[in-house]
Amino acid sequence: xxxxxxxxxxxxxxxxxxxxxxxxxxxxxxxxxxxxxxxxxxxxxxxxxxxxxxxxxxxxxxxxxxxxxxxxxxxxxxxxxxxxxxxxxxxxxxxxxxxxxxxxxxxxxxxxxxxxxxxxxxxxxxxxxxxxxxxxxxxxxxxxxxxxxxxxxxxxxxxxxxxxxxxxxxxxxxxxxxxxxxxxxxxxxxxxxxxxxxxxxxxxxxxxxxxxxxxxxxxxxxxxxxxxxxxxxxxxxxxxxxxxxxxxxxxxxxxxxxxxxxxxxxxxxxxxxxxxxxxxxxxxxxxxxxxxxxxxxxxxxxxxxxxxxxxxxxxxxxxxxxxx
Amino acid sequence: xxxxxxxxxxxxxxxxxxxxxxxxxxxxxxxxxxxxxxxxxxxxxxxxxxxxxxxxxxxxxxxxxxxxxxxxxxxxxxxxxxxxxxxxxxxxxxxxxxxxxxxxxxxxxxxxxxxxxxxxxxxxxxxxxxxxxxxxxxxxxxxxxxxxxxxxxxxxxxxxxxxxxxxxxxxxxxxxxxxxxxxxxxxxxxxxxxxxxxxxxxxxxxxxxxxxxxxxxxxxxxxxxxxxxxxxxxxxxxxxxxxxxxxxxxxxxxxxxxxxxxxxxxxxxxxxxxxxxxxxxxxxxxxxxxxxxxxxxxxxxxxxxxxxxxxxxxxxxxxxxxxxxxxxxxxxxxxxxxxxxxxxxxxx
Numbered sequence: 001x002x003x004x005x006x007x008x009x010x011x012x013x014x015x016x017x018x019x020x021x022x023x024x025x026x027x028x029x030x031x032x033x034x035x036x037x038x039x040x041x042x043x044x045x046x047x048x049x050x051x052x053x054x055x056x057x058x059x060x061x062x063x064x065x066x067x068x069x070x071x072x073x074x075x076x077x078x079x080x081x082x083x084x085x086x087x088x089x090x091x092x093x094x095x096x097x098x099x100x101x102x103x104x105x106x107x108x109x110x111x112x113x114x115x116x117x118x119x120x121x122x123x124x125x126x127x128x129x130x131x132x133x134x135x136x137x138x139x140x141x142x143x144x145x146x147x148x149x150x151x152x153x154x155x156x157x158x159x160x161x162x163x164x165x166x167x168x169x170x171x172x173x174x175x176x177x178x179x180x181x182x183x184x185x186x187x188x189x190x191x192x193x194x195x196x197x198x199x200x201x202x203x204x205x206x207x208x209x210x211x212x213x214x215x216x217x218x219x220x221x222x223x224x225x226x227x228x229x230x231x232x233x234x235x236x237x238x239x240x241x242x243x244x245x246x247x248x249x250x251x252x253x254x255x256x257x258x259x260x261x262x263x264x265x266x267x268x269x270x271x272x273x274x275x276x277x278x279x280x281x282x283x284x285x286x287x288x289x290x291x292x293x294x295x296x297x298x299x300x301x302x303x304x305x306x307x308x309x310x311x312x313x314x315x316x317x318x319x320x321x322x323x324x
Numbered sequence: 325x326x327x328x329x330x331x332x333x334x335x336x337x338x339x340x341x342x343x344x345x346x347x348x349x350x351x352x353x354x355x356x357x358x359x360x361x362x363x364x365x366x367x368x369x370x371x372x373x374x375x376x377x378x379x380x381x382x383x384x385x386x387x388x389x390x391x392x393x394x395x396x397x398x399x400x401x402x403x404x405x406x407x408x409x410x411x412x413x414x415x416x417x418x419x420x421x422x423x424x425x426x427x428x429x430x431x432x433x434x435x436x437x438x439x440x441x442x443x444x445x446x447x448x449x450x451x452x453x454x455x456x457x458x459x460x461x462x463x464x465x466x467x468x469x470x471x472x473x474x475x476x477x478x479x480x481x482x483x484x485x486x487x488x489x490x491x492x493x494x495x496x497x498x499x500x501x502x503x504x505x506x507x508x509x510x511x512x513x514x515x516x517x518x519x520x521x522x523x524x525x526x527x528x529x530x531x532x533x534x535x536x537x538x539x540x541x542x543x544x545x546x547x548x549x550x551x552x553x554x555x556x557x558x559x560x561x562x563x564x565x566x567x568x569x570x571x572x573x574x575x576x577x578x579x580x581x582x583x584x585x586x587x588x589x590x591x592x593x594x595x596x597x598x599x600x601x602x603x604x605x606x607x608x609x610x611x612x613x614x615x616x617x618x619x620x621x622x623x624x625x626x627x628x629x630x631x632x633x634x635x636x637x638x639x640x641x642x643x644x645x646x647x648x649x650x651x652x653x654x655x656x657x658x659x660x661x662x663x664x665x666x667x668x669x670x671x672x
Contacts, residue, residue: 051473059497069464072468074471074670102660105447106447140660164660
């Protein structure tokens with residue numbers, strides 16, 4: 001075991017895969033000499049050379065499109081979007097080609113697109129978004145949103161191994177803030193399996209990404225009041241671990257879904273609808289959603305604080321549910 | 325003012341021999357052009373009979389451009405042909421009966437009824453299935469070329485687009501990446517002068533689409549797309565150059581789309597005189613005359629080829645009509661790939 005930040009765990013996974021499989025290569029803006037905007041690939045070009053750590057022109061369509069073509073030819077591209085927000089420029093290639101090629105033409109497209117996502121540092125409307133729900137809606141894509149260093153490493157290795165296009169959402173706010181013991185050897189974390197972050201009996205919180213820590217703070221605050229909160233970290237939103245969600249709801253009979261993405265049509269809506277359909281009889285209260293409001297992500301700190309769900313918002317929501 | 329090189333027509337038989345084509349090749353090219361046109365003519369009949377769901381698209385007028393380029397590809401080269409490029413599928417070896425099955429949404433079409441018309445391709449033959457968003461396959465072709473460069477393979481990718489699609493950003497990004505990295509790719513622009521109803525002067529402001537190549541750091545060539553031998557010569561030259569590390573080329577094959585955008589479109593917006601002028605340069609007829617004048621193709625040769633094509637297409641139609649419709653219960657299969665799906669020649 002070694003103590004790694006969330007960011008170091010991502011680098012570690014990528015380095016392990018590049019060392020063991022020469023089909024794996026990295027393409028993105030400033031990933032080579034500069035080591036990536038967040039330094040995930042720092043030192044990679046020295047180790048693997050300029051044709052496995054490829055500095056691309058500022059052209060997200062070409063980056064994801066070329067990754068798709070290279071994957072069809074048998075390579076395992078890992079494309080980096082400098083910020084998740086810029087994946088909008090590559091939407092067509094993910095949604096029109098990569099997602100559908102297996103189903104309609106029998107051609108698998110094993111690519112990973114790394115997406116530094118999320119807010120909390122005044123990144124403004126174009127450097128802070130969490131677009132996972134948009135892609136979770138597209139049949140053929142997988143969406144991975146790790147919260148811990150250990151999961152970041154294991155899920156990235158799984159994503160690279162996976163024969164499908166996988167969007168790997170790495171939360172920027174966790175990059176250097178979160179540190180933990182991570183196994184040094186190679187291991188995989190299954191895509192589609194949730195993790196119980198905290199055991200509890202009274203209310204379940206289902207969440208993912210940086211919101212796992214917001215939920216944890218809220219749960220700690222409620223401990224003193226005798227409210228026991230279970231936190232399920234979904235880890236991947238497509239596929240999502242429906243069985244784990246239904247199980248925790250059946251255990252506690254109350255559910256709060258928490259996400260940093262905006263409200264309407266966010267993935268929380270899918271979870272709430274599924275719970276209503278499949279374990280209505282087990283519920284002792286309405287399914288509650290706490291999410292960002294339906295606005296672009298604001299820049300100025302007080303506005304951004306009002307946008308991103310805060311610990312006190314979650315505490316309030318949990319109290320209301322507890323009293324219901 | 326034109327920047328791109330304007331390719332000369334192919335004149336003498338010597339020139340053709342120098343390009344590596346013997347009499348058998350030449351008759352083979354002619355045969356493929358006849359099959360290409362025949363498949364689409366039969367498709368029209370199927371459509372009128374109500375056997376083709378949705379719409380129906382053809383590449384009439386593009387037979388020389390598509391067959392000529394495909395004939396210049398090596399066995400292990402790859403490409404992303406579009407809906408006017410039936411000749412590429414035929415030349416790479418896609419069997420016509422599977423194309424008819426595809427048209428009719430049958431189980432034995434390459435997409436098993438999951439996608440229609442020319443949205444198909446056989447990866448075993450080095451072809452990647454197109455999507456409707458043009459030219460979205462260009463960056464994918466660039467990625468194929470990138471993989472060849474990464475692995476130091478002497479293979480070339482071909483990416484097709486039209487003059488309409490040249491307006492989209494994908495074309496620019498693809499040529500930028502291919503140019504900066506000098507990738508082994510040839511961009512083929514099927515310039516058939518009409519993007520649905522939009523004429524060329526509303527799609528690009530240069531004289532030729534190929535003029536843009538200079539801006540990306542490689543050569544652009546404009547070719548008479550009705551001259552199959554000129555198309556072949558320029559494609560071969562560009563493919564060889566790419567294979568030898570010389571980087572990309574943009575070839576613009578100038579033709580006229582001799583029918584509407586799709587079967588529902590009567591192309592009223594195309595001046596009649598334009599159709600008449602280009603009909604005089606029909607690529608199939610033009611090559612037929614050349615073969616009679618230059619390699620002594622006789623009536624007997626022609627009858628033999630024509631009868632062979634007719635039988636091929638008759639048999640193909642019959643076999644396609646015998647193919648069943650897809651089973652609705654299969655709808656959910658294969659949305660996600662399994663590790664076994666990677667057991668292909670490309671992924672080993």
